[in-house]
Amino acid sequence: MASTGTPAPEPEKAVHAPAPEPETVVEAPPPVVEKAVAPPPEVKTSGDAPSTNYFALAEVVLRFLLFASAVVAVVVMVTAKQTKQVLIPFPPFQASLSAKFDQSPALIYFVAALSVAGLYSITTTLFSFYALLKPGCCPNVLSHFVILDVLLLGIVAAATGAAGAIGYIGLKGNSHVGWRKVCDTYDDFCKHLGASIFVSLFASIVLAFLVLLSIYSLSKKIPK
Numbered sequence: 001m002a003s004t005g006t007p008a009p010e011p012e013k014a015v016h017a018p019a020p021e022p023e024t025v026v027e028a029p030p031p032v033v034e035k036a037v038a039p040p041p042e043v044k045t046s047g048d049a050p051s052t053n054y055f056a057l058a059e060v061v062l063r064f065l066l067f068a069s070a071v072v073a074v075v076v077m078v079t080a081k082q083t084k085q086v087l088i089p090f091p092p093f094q095a096s097l098s099a100k101f102d103q104s105p106a107l108i109y110f111v112a113a114l115s116v117a118g119l120y121s122i123t124t125t126l127f128s129f130y131a132l133l134k135p136g137c138c139p140n141v142l143s144h145f146v147i148l149d150v151l152l153l154g155i156v157a158a159a160t161g162a163a164g165a166i167g168y169i170g171l172k173g174n175s176h177v178g179w180r181k182v183c184d185t186y187d188d189f190c191k192h193l194g195a196s197i198f199v200s201l202f203a204s205i206v207l208a209f210l211v212l213l214s215i216y217s218l219s220k221k222i223p224k
Contacts, residue, residue: 055217056132062210063125069203070118070156073196077101077111077163080192084185099182099189106162107193113159114200117152117207124148146214153207160200167193 083098101107124145170190173181183190 053132053135055213055220056128056135059210059213059217060125060128060132062206062213063121063128066203066206066210067118067121067125069199069206070114070121073199073203074111074114074118076192076199077107077114077196080189080196082186082189086185099186101193104166106166110159110163110196110200113155114203117156117203120148120152143218146211146218149207149211149214153204153211156200156207157204160197160204163193163197163200167197 078101081098081100083096085094086097088095101111127145167190169179169181170186170193171181171183173179
């Protein structure tokens with residue numbers, strides 16, 4: 001009789017655990033050494049760039065114009081001389097008379113004032129040109145120029161007015177006091193006189209602009 005029983009258990013198979021995978025060693029990146037980068041060069045804008053001192057340049061130009069006009073006015077006045085044969089009321093009823101600037105105190109004062117203006121202008125032109133080349137030098141001297149400019153403006157304007165009065169009398173005369181006009185006789189002399197007065201008037205205008213420019217430039221230096 002066949003024997004019945006539970007079958008013998010099969011021998012268990014050995015379960016092998018999976019071999020651990022080798023750990024991947026991740027090498028740390030070498031430390032990055034930051035190189036010192038030089039800052040980019042500063043680009044100067046138009047505001048940072050040293051601008052030309054236009055006030056000083058304009059002052060040099062105006063002072064040179066003052067010098068030129070003063071010299072021209074003096075030369076034209078000094079060379080104003082004319083000799084004419086003039087009728088006189090007694091024998092020989094004709095005489096040779098000359099018209100010169102030194103026959104009038106007003107014209108002598110005119111020549112003296114414009115000579116001073118020419119000497120002053122060439123001196124101040126050299127100072128102003130030196131200040132233009134080296135900004136900031138001798139500010140005290142330059143600041144005193146405005147006072148001298150005002151004084152010289154008064155002198156030149158007075159001389160121009162005095163010479164203009166003499167020229168007007170010579171051109172028109174004055175019937176109320178019996179002063180006859182002489183420019184119809186001494187025409188060349190009166191032409192020199194008129195040209196010199198016109199140039200002197202130009203010098204007075206230049207001086208007025210110099211005073212205004214000096215005052216404005218000094219006001220810009222006052223701290224707000």
